[in-house]
Amino acid sequence: MYSTNSFNETEGGNTHGDDYSLSGLIFRGDDYYSPWDIWFRTHIYGDGTLQPNYIFTTIYTGENESVSNNYKLEVYAYVGLAYFDGLNNGTYTDVATPALQYNLASGNYPNLYANGNEVGNLVRTDVPFIVQPNESVRIEDQEKHLLMNVAGSQDRYPMYNPGNQRFSFSGLTTQEEDLLATYGKVFFYEVFVYDVSTGATIAHEFMQLNPKGYPSGSLSASEKTKYWEPVYDLSMNQITGNAPGGLGAINLFHLNSEIKTGNAGTDWEPKRRAPRPAVDTRVSDSREVIFDLNKDMHSIPLLGTDKLVLDVLGSSRYGWLNSSIYLHIE
Numbered sequence: 001m002y003s004t005n006s007f008n009e010t011e012g013g014n015t016h017g018d019d020y021s022l023s024g025l026i027f028r029g030d031d032y033y034s035p036w037d038i039w040f041r042t043h044i045y046g047d048g049t050l051q052p053n054y055i056f057t058t059i060y061t062g063e064n065e066s067v068s069n070n071y072k073l074e075v076y077a078y079v080g081l082a083y084f085d086g087l088n089n090g091t092y093t094d095v096a097t098p099a100l101q102y103n104l105a106s107g108n109y110p111n112l113y114a115n116g117n118e119v120g121n122l123v124r125t126d127v128p129f130i131v132q133p134n135e136s137v138r139i140e141d142q143e144k145h146l147l148m149n150v151a152g153s154q155d156r157y158p159m160y161n162p163g164n165q166r167f168s169f170s171g172l173t174t175q176e177e178d179l180l181a182t183y184g185k186v187f188f189y190e191v192f193v194y195d196v197s198t199g200a201t202i203a204h205e206f207m208q209l210n211p212k213g214y215p216s217g218s219l220s221a222s223e224k225t226k227y228w229e230p231v232y233d234l235s236m237n238q239i240t241g242n243a244p245g246g247l248g249a250i251n252l253f254h255l256n257s258e259i260k261t262g263n264a265g266t267d268w269e270p271k272r273r274a275p276r277p278a279v280d281t282r283v284s285d286s287r288e289v290i291f292d293l294n295k296d297m298h299s300i301p302l303l304g305t306d307k308l309v310l311d312v313l314g315s316s317r318y319g320w321l322n323s324s325i326y327l328h329i330e
Contacts, residue, residue, distance in 0.1 A: 035312060035323035036082045036145070036185050037286040050322040053140035053156075054186065055313065056131045057328045071202070071302065071329060073131040074192040077167060078122040078244050081112060082145065082185030083287045084254040088118050088233045094183075095287060108175040119231060119289045120241025120252045122187055123180075127168040133196055138324075139165060146184040150177050186325060187291060188244050189310065193302060206245035207310045208297040209325070215253055216294035228253040231289060243291050250293055255286040302329070 035052040058071045085093040090105030090113065104113040114121045131137050138160035141147040146167045147155055155161055167184075169177065193203040211217045215224045230238040231252040240249040298310045306329060313326040 035325065036288040048143045049156075051141055051143065051145055051156075052185075053138060053322070053324050054129075055136065055138050055324045055326045055328070056129055057136040057326075058131050059134050059136055060329055069306070069329065070133050070195050070197040071306075072133055072194045072196050073308075073327070074128040074194070075131070075327065076128050076190040077125045077186045078188040078190070079125070079146065079167065079169075079180055079184045079186055080122040080241070080289070081119050081179065082183050082289060084119050084231050084252075084289050085287070088116075088231070088239065090116070090118065092118055092179075092183075102175075102179060108173050109179065110176075111172060112176050112179060117233065117239050117241075119254075120239055120291075122241065122244065123169055123172060123176075124190070124244070125168055126170040127166075128192070129165050130163065132162075135162065137161060137165065139167070141181070144181045146181050146186075148177060148181045150181045153181060185288070188297075189327065190244065191300070191308065191327070193300075193308060195303070202302050203300050203308065205300045206247075206297060207300065207308075207327075208291070208293060209310055209312065210298040211290075211293060211296065214290055215292050225256075227256055228290075228292075229256045241291055243293065247293065247295075250291040252289055253292050254289045306330070 054077075056073060056075060058069065058073060060069065081092065083095065085095055087093075090103065092102040092104050094100035102109075104118055105116075111123050112121050129137065129139065138157050139147050140156045142154040142156045144150075144153060147153060148167045148169075153166075155164070158164070167180075169180075172180075187208070189207040191203065191205055191207055192201065194200065195202055213219060213227075215228045219227065231254050233239055239252050241252050242248065243250045300308050302308055309326075309328055309330050311326045311328070313324040315322040315324070
């Protein structure tokens with residue numbers, strides 16, 4: 001009965017939350033779906049603890065899962081504000097809890113409010129995540145979007161986090177660190193892949209989730225305007241963000257907040273494998289910001305037929321509500 005925010009009109013996906021009687025009915029939606037949905041942070045099944053998480057693994061998936069390898073990953077993240085509140089006026093408002101407001105123009109957010117824009121300003125971690133050969137690492141905070149060394153930060157699954165790894169930044173103010181911990185999103189990874197048996201650098205690439213469901217991806221014209229809205233400044237000029245890796249200024253879009261207005265959420269729930277209530281208010285209001293790159297950066301070649309892939313992995317219990325940004329070897 002719980003929707004996903006997939007952009008596929010015929011396979012929107014389904015998850016069951018705590019209802020284990022529906023365990024055989026959970027499935028992810030097709031095409032792109034977003035782990036960042038601000039509204040679900042305050043939802044009964046969100047309750048602050050179903051945060052986006054980040055999985056890195058050098059263990060083969062699929063048919064090669066029993067094969068060992070010598071890949072080591074060093075991964076830097078480019079992080080910015082995940083959501084657009086609809087008004088680029090220098091005050092960021094939590095649309096799920098409007099009483100929470102942050103004065104980005106106060107001078108306390110010099111990196112995240114660069115160029116007078118609330119979104120699209122990215123900062124790079126100064127310490128990489130390290131993943132050794134045949135190792136999996138899960139980075140997840142108990143109640144925040146990013147696991148950082150800030151007040152209230154708590155590793156939800158420390159047994160899966162060798163080295164107690166964190167999102168670490170230099171040159172940020174305390175206010176910026178707190179804002180990113182609560183509302184941050186990883187937009188890009190910068191990945192170094194090494195062969196520890198030879199010491200050779202196998203790859204150095206920038207990666208982004210598959211843009212199939214982005215405006216310049218495979219969406220139809222009607223789907224593009226239905227799902228995405230340009231991020232505008234106060235003069236109705238589209239805002240751009242500077243993408244890493246020399247990609248330059250890229251147009252920013254955000255998920256269209258009007259999608260949630262249907263009283264049964266039909267825009268998000270086009271097809272069910274389980275019945276849903278006649279009136280279901282469990283619909284998405286993500287407002288997630290994306291860099292609309294017309295370029296597939298979610299997979300890079302390694303040795304032989306191996307490749308490193310960046311994807312979204314829904315949990316077996318909550319689907320996309322507790323999704324993983326999943327960097328893995330195939």
